[in-house]
Amino acid sequence: MAFIDKVLQTPSYGWQHENGELVKPSTGQLFGEAFSRINIFKTRKNWISLISWVMAACMVPFFVVFLRYYFSWPLMIAFVVYAMIIMSTHGTIWFHRFCTHKAYTFKHPFWRFFTQNLVIKTFPEEIYVVSHHVHHVKSDTPGDPYNPKGGFWYCMLSDVNHQSINKNLDEADYNRAYHFMKHTGVQLNTYAQYLKWGSLATPLYTVTLWLLNWAFWYTVFYLIGGHGLACALFGAAMFWFVLVRAFNYTGHGKGHEAHKDGIDFDRSNLSINQTRPGLFSGEWHNNHHLYPGSARAGFLPYQLDLAWLYIIGMYRLGAVSSYRDSKKEFLRKYLAKQ
């Protein structure tokens, strides 16, 4: 079995039937799987999936306090901007382009840490990174962790059901998975520690960073705008954290061919360039599937790419030392012949 086929933990319902067709679990099966994957009493190795949901649950009270005691329209605008633009652009800059695709490099680890913590901390990096490599290899086919053909809940619950690493890797395969994360600065387990915890990241690092990050941002927001602003923005982070999963479904046409001529040039998978995720977070997803290693994904004149503006801005300031940019190649290859 190839490494990419076994690096993720196979769900109890499996990826594909014997005839090669995708297994489409029922919504009940998907929720059943989710609760078994976060059950820390079953095995301590479930900690990393559990912590991701605990983080989301810990954000709920902030949201409730915001609505109940501090709601105002200016704060609501801050909420929307933070959830839809700031959190989502950061997701592209950090989880997607840096941690997964290594599209640019930092001059000094300080700038890596700075970029990692630019917003309120949500998921542990490995949940995004390892599974996203699988997504690119197996887009829209069985084994794709957020295969849109599996349906809405298949994608919404994929972070716990399909995105954690296999708990039974041998040492050579663990080292290959380790390689996906080595450059991120996340403190990683040795193979012996992995056998105990079932994850790449160490629990101590993950929890410490989470608490320090939240304490820092709550203090900053409180000093700027009191408990009202702090609660609004923590609520906004929760909104992004939950709703970003829907992007994995809509960004691949909800499982149907939805390409448009002159917009979506990659026809080898179902990914599409959507206006809202594009303008708000730089996720021009069809362009991205053509050039996954590019630090820029907005190629056409109207395709604003805020994540790219951050990366190139940091380059000009000297914080980013190198980047890849496939815009010229895209224009030459796909637009010159039109």
Ligand SMILES: [Zn+2]
């Ligand atoms: Zn995709």
Ligand SMILES: [Zn+2]
């Ligand atoms: Zn990608």
